[in-house]
Structure formats: C-alpha cells, structure tokens
Amino acid sequence: MLLALIAQRSTPTNLALAAAAPRGVEIRVLTPEQALEAVQPGDAVLGRLDVLESLDGVDDGLWALGSLAARGIQTMNRASALLAAHDKLLTARLLLRAGLPHPRTRLLTAGRPLPPLDGPVVVKPRFGSWGRDVVRCRDAKALSRHLRELEQRVWFRAHGALIQELIPPRGHDLRVVVAAGTVVGAISRIAAPGEWRTNVALGATRAAVNPPELACELALRAAAAAGAELLGVDLLPDGAGGYTVLELNGAVEFTAEYALGRDPFAAAAWELSRRALGCPQGPSGRMQPVFPPLPAEAAPLEA
Ligand SMILES: Nc1ncnc2c1ncn2[C@@H]1O[C@H](COP(=O)(O)OP(=O)(O)O)[C@@H](O)[C@H]1O
Numbered sequence: 255m256l257l258a259l260i261a262q263r264s265t266p267t268n269l270a271l272a273a274a275a276p277r278g279v280e281i282r283v284l285t286p287e288q289a290l291e292a293v294q295p296g297d298a299v300l301g302r303l304d305v306l307e308s309l310d311g312v313d314d315g316l317w318a319l320g321s322l323a324a325r326g327i328q329t330m331n332r333a334s335a336l337l338a339a340h341d342k343l344l345t346a347r348l349l350l351r352a353g354l355p356h357p358r359t360r361l362l363t364a365g366r367p368l369p370p371l372d373g374p375v376v377v378k379p380r381f382g383s384w385g386r387d388v389v390r391c392r393d394a395k396a397l398s399r400h401l402r403e404l405e406q407r408v409w410f411r412a413h414g415a416l417i418q419e420l421i422p423p424r425g426h427d428l429r430v431v432v433a434a435g436t437v438v439g440a441i442s443r444i445a446a447p448g449e450w451r452t453n454v455a456l457g458a459t460r461a462a463v464n465p466p467e468l469a470c471e472l473a474l475r476a477a478a479a480a481g482a483e484l485l486g487v488d489l490l491p492d493g494a495g496g497y498t499v500l501e502l503n504g505a506v507e508f509t510a511e512y513a514l515g516r517d518p519f520a521a522a523a524w525e526l527s528r529r530a531l532g533c534p535q536g537p538s539g540r541m542q543p544v545f546p547p548l549p550a551e552a553a554p555l556e557a
C-alpha cells in the first residue's frame with residue numbers, strides 16, 4: 255500500500271514519517287498533482303498542506319484531497335480537518351461545540367466596530383503560524399493603536415484578525431501529537447527569556463515531558479473534534495493542573511525529542527498505516543471515539 259503525504263514541501267517531519275514506514279507500506283511525500291497521478295485504489299493519503307508564509311490562507315491543494323476522497327481513496331487529514339486546524343476561527347467554533355476549554359475568541363473585520371472583550375487580549379491572524387503577528391494588547395488604547403498597524407497587513411484585509419482573551423502566560427506550554435486517535439509524542443516548549451510566546455521560531459526551547467492524562471485526553475478530544483488523523487495540539491497550562499486548548503496544528507512539525515517511549519515518527523507512521531489499512535485499535539478505525547465527560551473546571555467558554 256502507498257500512503258501519500260500530500261504536501262507542497264518535503265519538511266523534515268514529512269521525510270522522517272516517510273523513512274519510518276512500517277513493513278508493507280510505502281510512505282511518499284507527493285505534491286497534490288503527483289498524488290492524483292500516483293495514487294491507486296487501495297492506497298491512502300494524508301493531507302499535510304500547511305498555511306502560507308504570507309499568513310493569508312492555506313497551501314494550494316485542498317482540491318486534490320477532495321477529489322481523491324471522492325474517488326473512494328482513504329483520505330486522512332481531509333480538507334475539512336486541515337481547515338479546522340489552520341483557520342483559528344473555525345478551531346474556536348469547533349472546540350466550543352465540543353465543550354473543550356479555549357480562550358474566548360472574536361473576529362475583527364476591517365472597518366467594523368471592535369468586538370467587546372474586556373482586559374488584555376491577543377490579536378492574531380486567522381491562518382497564522384510561527385508566532386508571527388501574534389500581538390498582546392494590554393488595554394483598549396493599545397488595541398486601537400495596533401489596529402492601525404493591522405490595516406497595512408494583506409492577511410488582515412483578506413480575512414480580518416482574531417481577538418482572543420489572554421490566558422496568563424506561564425512561560426511554557428505543552429504540545430501533544432495525536433496520530434489516528436493515539437498520543438505518539440509530546441514536548442514542553444519553554445519561551446525565550448523576556449518572550450511571552452512559546453513558539454520555537456521565536457526562540458523557545460524544547461524539554462522532554464511526560465504529558466498528564468488530562469492533557470492527553472484533551473488532545474484526543476480536540477483531534478476528534480477537528481476530524482484530524484495527524485495533529486499537534488497546543489495546550490496552555492493554568493498553573494493548577496488544568497489546560498486550555500490554544501491551537502491545533504494541522505501540518506504539525508515534530509522532532510525525535512517528542513518521543514514517549516517509542517520513536518514518534520515510527521509511532522505515527524504505524525498508527526496512520528493501521529488506520530489506512532482499516533485496522534480498528536482503541537478509538538481508531540472507523541469507530542467514533544467515546545470519551546467520559548470532562549471535569550467541571552473544563553467547562554466551555556463562549557467563543
Ligand atoms: N490567547 C492567548 N493567551 C495566552 N497566550 C497566547 C494566546 N494566544 C497566543 N498565545 C501565545 O502565542 C503563541 C503563538 O500563538 P498561536 O495562536 O499558537 O499562533 P501561531 O499559529 O502563530 O503559533 C502561543 O504558543 C502562546 O504562547
């Protein structure tokens with residue numbers, strides 16, 4: 255069986271997944287056009303399209319995922335799942351609907367009045383990544399000042415921006431990687447000195463972590479809510495043992511440091527191959543995961 259990773263770039267994670275294919279499965283990184291040519295009945299595909307460098311949308315190729323799915327090809331990280339993760343407005347709505355904790359989020363559109371959100375807020379692009387243009391505004395004055403700068407941004411004029419309740423930053427977060435309903439890796443990201451954002455692109459460092467059960471459960475639920483088979487789920491700690499699901503990474507990049515007992519690439523390749531071959535395991539296969547109710551402190555916030 256061929257498992258095609260549909261991507262516009264051969265990222266280190268895509269190459270490591272391809273190298274970790276289990277026996278009997280060939281994993282290849284293909285562009286959307288190449289995948290349409292190469293994929294045959296009985297093969298499977300996984301969408302690995304990322305957001306654009308310009309932050310104003312998603313890599314070209316969602317059309318190919320739709321067209322392969324329509325041909326009856328087993329399609330993982332479908333267009334709907336990638337959009338659920340890449341468009342942070344959609345993420346907020348899906349997490350709210352799933353009853354998962356997420357900061358209150360509003361859409362701010364060019365030329366429209368500011369949505370009401372008290373206290374310090376975070377302003378960010380809908381299709382953001384690498385922490386770029388993620389800005390903290392302490393009060394309404396700082397927010398209106400920032401708005402004037404936003405009007406120069408192409409992504410803002412195209413899609414507006416998100417205004418989000420600020421979860422008090424603790425200098426670190428937790429990223430959990432989920433593959434086909436199984437946690438295959440996790441890392442703690444420690445913000446650079448003087449930096450509140452935890453992106454590695456902004457100087458954060460990675461530290462090994464054994465993710466608590468609650469964090470794994472939230473990550474599995476978030477992946478199920480997005481309908482994604484391979485997803486990175488970023489969790490902000492509340493300092494009292496709880497977490498807020500901050501964002502979903504639909505084209506998550508990870509490293510060998512994410513290992514939880516087994517190599518994270520081998521683990522992900524194995525779980526995704528099992529899913530592609532239709533082998534049910536735990537919450538995988540075609541079964542819908544069934545989770546117990548969340549503890550009361552994780553009650554949903556309005557989005
Ligand atoms: N609402 C928020 N409350 C607290 N910290 C936030 C919030 N939004 C973003 N951050 C910080 O900024 C970083 C980047 O924001 P994020 O939404 O993940 O955008 P990106 O896709 O660019 O990584 C996060 O990892 C987190 O450290």
Ligand SMILES: [Mg+2]
Binds near residue numbers: 383385453488
């Ligand atoms: Mg992020």
